[in-house]
Amino acid sequence: MTIHQQDFQEGRSTRAMPIEVPAQRPGPMSRVAVPGAAPAAPRAVPRPVPVPAPARTGHRFMIYKQDPSVTELGARLTFVPTVVLNGPTDARVRTEMQGVTPVARNVNGDFVFPMGSPQFDCAHTFAVVRQAMAMYERHNGGNPIPFAWNVGGNTDRISVFPHAGVGANAFYSRTAKALKFLFFTPEGQPPTTVVHTCRSFDIVAHEMGHALLDGLKPGWLSAAGPPQTGGLHESFGDLTAIFLALAQPDQAEALIALTKANLHDKSFLADVAEEFGRALGMPSGLRNADNDLKLSQVGNEVHAISQVFTGAIYDVLADMCMFEMARQRRTKDPALVLIETASALCRLVFDAIVASPATGARYVDVANKMLQMSSGRGDPAIYRTFIRNRFAVREITTAATPLTDLMSGQMKMTEADYTGDGQDITEVEALDGLSASLRAEQDRSRCCGTMQMPEYQVVDPEKLAKRGSLEDDDILREDLDELRRAFSK
Ligand SMILES: [Zn+2]
Structure with a gap:
């Protein structure tokens, strides 16, 4: 079979909804019904000047x-x-x-x-x-x-x-x-x-x-790590859904119109997995990115811990969007500002995660990488203020600069150089080194199916961290070793 072969797929479903798909070239018969209808023949239009062909197909x-x-x-x-x-x-x-x-x-x-x-x-x-x-x-x-x-x-x-x-x-x-x-x-x-x-x-x-992060940080999925490392995995999944939605221009535009450009307005964006969540009796979807959870409220329950990180990043996104929409209000459409700002933040989170420790990564490690990389790429100082504030408010990090303006609603959201007290700090500390989210065993009982797979619970953390294929026998290694010892007596 060659990749150029055009096979015709029979419609097999009986309860399918009809869809109309525009043909590639406009013409009187340009709308093709699916499935089964004969495709419209493109109307031949003479073109004396050759049309540049795309380098690759799609x-x-x-x-x-x-x-x-x-x-x-x-x-x-x-x-x-x-x-x-x-x-x-x-x-x-x-x-x-x-x-x-x-x-x-x-x-x-x-x-x-x-x-x-x-x-x-x-x-x-x-x-x-x-x-x-x-x-x-x-x-x-x-x-x-x-x-x-x-x-x-x-x-x-x-x-x-x-x-x-x-x-x-x-x-x-x-x-x-x-x-x-x-x-x-x-x-x-x-x-x-x-x-x-x-x-x-x-x-x-x-x-x-989860699959991509396991490729980037193979040592993060093991249940032997601190709950915050597990939280980073769960959160990365939710953030992927949010950033991927905002990489789609029509979704970004719909969000701006539905919320009047207020990311804290209730929307489909912050409600992750709507249908699934409703089916399980959770009206806001499976989890709510626009939450106010703090680390002291979530113990060692990894799913809730993940929401603290997701919520902090979501708040940073909302802050950056408010700043950029004000700064670019006369020069750019708000939907485009949202797409560009979300993409820049996604890149920052991605780079910070890649640069974080290979095992046992904590939220403060990612926060510090974000601060340093944001400074290195020449973002306005207020970006770092947003990051410091949002991680501090959630009790993840110490408040290196005063939170007074933020908590009293007096923050100057449009001043590019705003730092709170004049210091553009790029290194903060974990607020509570004794937090259950750092010290306790991971409670993955409310996480998605990935986090509950036996392979990430019982396979040796060092083997997981090394990359490479896993076999079923790796999961059963302990039992097999015990049997081997018993049978060789
Ligand atoms: Zn998950």
């Missing part, structure tokens, strides 16, 4: 902007500017659904299928996984980010299972080299009501965040 995918329950956003067409084979499969990601994959591109070379069909779920999940990876690769200087097993020339892909089985969860497994998305019927609902976790943009982005 494909269109239809994805949910958030999830099926966020009806004000719905679904949209997205362009993936890399070669994707039937599957969908490319050099890094493959899709697996029994009886369905490989899903073939349609006659236009696109992965566009009726909403509600298994083919749609494959295409949506692949596209969101790919976009999350592309976002961080851009921040990584355009360089590929290895999966944890991509060592010594290994190029094994990650396998994505959109309908992996029944359950109210989703997870990343290094052993399986896979992302698995489960589906379930919420309690009290008729059996026909099925929530597919793969249909949530947030959940797919969150789980892919």
Whole structure:
């Protein structure tokens, strides 16, 4: 099979919703109904001057902007500017659904299928996984980010299972080299009501965040680390969902319009995993990024600890946006300011995480890297003030500069040089070195499926930190060693 082969995908679903997709070239028959309708023939228009052809091809995918329950956003067409084979499969990601994959591109070379069909779920999940990876690769200087097993020339892909089985969860497994998305019927609902976790943009982005972070910091997933290190993993997943949404111009524009450019207004952005959360009886989604939690309120429960970090970064984002929107109000559209500011902060968080310790990383380590890198890249001093304030208010770090202005609502949000007391400090201390979030065992009971995988609980932390493939026997190592000793007597 060659990559240029245009296979025709039959529509298989009976309860699918019709979608209209514009043809690539405008013309009287330019709207192509999906599935099955004959494609419009492009109208031949003479072009005496040669048209420059794009260097590389790409494909269109239809994805949910958030999830099926966020009806004000719905679904949209997205362009993936890399070669994707039937599957969908490319050099890094493959899709697996029994009886369905490989899903073939349609006659236009696109992965566009009726909403509600298994083919749609494959295409949506692949596209969101790919976009999350592309976002961080851009921040990584355009360089590929290895999966944890991509060592010594290994190029094994990650396998994505959109309908992996029944359950109210989703997870990343290094052993399986896979992302698995489960589906379930919420309690009290008729059996026909099925929530597919793969249909949530947030959940797919969150789980892919775990996979990418495990490639970058293989020593962070082990349950033997301090709760804050586990919190960084959970938070990175949620931040991936938030930053990926804000990397999409239509979502950024919708957010600005829905909230009148106030990021603290209740919105789909801060509510992560809406449909999934509602199905579990949590009206604000699975977790709320725009929260006010402090470290003293969350003990050693890793999911709650993660919300403290996510909340601090979200507040920094809101502060930076307020500053930049005021500064650029006469020169730039607010949606564009939001996209650029979110991208700059995402890059800063990404770089700070990469530069943080390989094991046992604490929130204060990431905060200090953010402060130093922000200074190094020449950001306005007020950016560092935002970072110091937000980490201090959440009891993560000491307040190196007074919080008086912030807490009395007097902060000068538009003064680029504002530091509180004239000092642009780039090194702060952990507020409480004895905090349970640093000292206790990790309680992962309320985390996503990834954090609860046995492989991250029982495999030797040093082995995890080294990168490389894991086998099932690595998980059972202790039992096997014991048996070996017993049987050799
Ligand atoms: Zn997670």
